[in-house]
Amino acid sequence: MSIKQASGVQSVERAFELLELMARAGGEVTLTQLATETPLPLPTIHRLLRTLVGIGYVRQLPSRRYSLGPRLIRLGEVANRQLGALAEPVLREMVEQLGESANMAVLDGDMVTYISQVPSPHSMRMFTEVGRRANLHDTGVGKAILSVLADERVRRLVGEAGMPTPTPNTIATLPDLFTELERIRDVGYAVDEEEQEPGVRCFAMAVPGAPTPMALSISGPTTRVDAAFADRAIPALILATSKIASALVAVEN
Incomplete structure (x- = not known):
């Protein structure tokens, strides 16, 4: 039970870390920029971005760049x-x-x-x-x-x-x-x-x-x-x- 809770909290922290990185970059970044700015593994970044895109907090643009989403x-x-x-x-x-x-x-x-x-x-x-x-x-x-x-x-x-x-x-x-x-x-x-x-x-x-x-x-x-x-x-x-x-x-x- 405690392990799952810790994992859940860590995922939230990592998601907000990505949002803050995007905000500091002016609201729009490439996947490469995120991978460079954070020690998170690329599969983790992908997973978090998919989740954030799915709930509207991040958008994937036609250029494949990611931007802060409308729900924010x-x-x-x-x-x-x-x-x-x-x-x-x-x-x-x-x-x-x-x-x-x-x-x-x-x-x-x-x-x-x-x-x-x-x-x-x-x-x-x-x-x-x-x-x-x-x-x-x-x-x-x-x-x-x-x-x-x-x-x-x-x-x-x-x-x-x-x-x-x-x-x-x-x-x-x-x-x-x-x-x-x-x-x-x-x-x-x-x-x-x-x-x-x-x-x-x-x-x-x-x-x-x-x-x-x-x-x-x-x-x-x-x-x-x-x-x-x-x-x-x-x-x-x-x-x-x-x-x-x-x-x-x-x-x-």
Whole structure:
């Protein structure tokens, strides 16, 4: 009895290991990639993939590559709502302290998805709809998330999504993006300098040690979100991301 139970638990762990490997690779992999990244025997990988395909958590594409399946979408949506609810009190504290809109976003494929927002009390304010997806290279949260990823993964994600330029300030080339990411890594935070929308500035910071890359931001009109605002916003973001990181650890334990 105990042997069967142990085997069952091991199979679950191995299945989730494959799903996590696929997620880290951007959601789509070859069998060769999986065999290279895990010590599991090839027959075991085949068996687990067949099971995951059969229940809809993995898809086999016409190219014979494997991708994350549609049944994971519902799980992700529920998880994002739970994560957004966890973040909301922290975002609300930032808004009360700084007076501008606060957001939380997570890496979602080759883009970011906003999963929580607390709006500014000002009549002229920034509003981002929860569930909205945005590019990584031209948003504060996106650049903050890219800054904690390996360069190879950055190239793959940005290469898949492209680099549209909604404003004259938007970063348009990979070399310029990597220069910006080095700056973010040095100072610890990202700035959206009217790169997604004219007249809007945003300060953002990645949540340290998050199991899924995520970031918080505070944004508003450039007339209010200036250098003096940054002096208050950066310490507030450091505290807020630390609180989120601690809450995630508490949930996992």
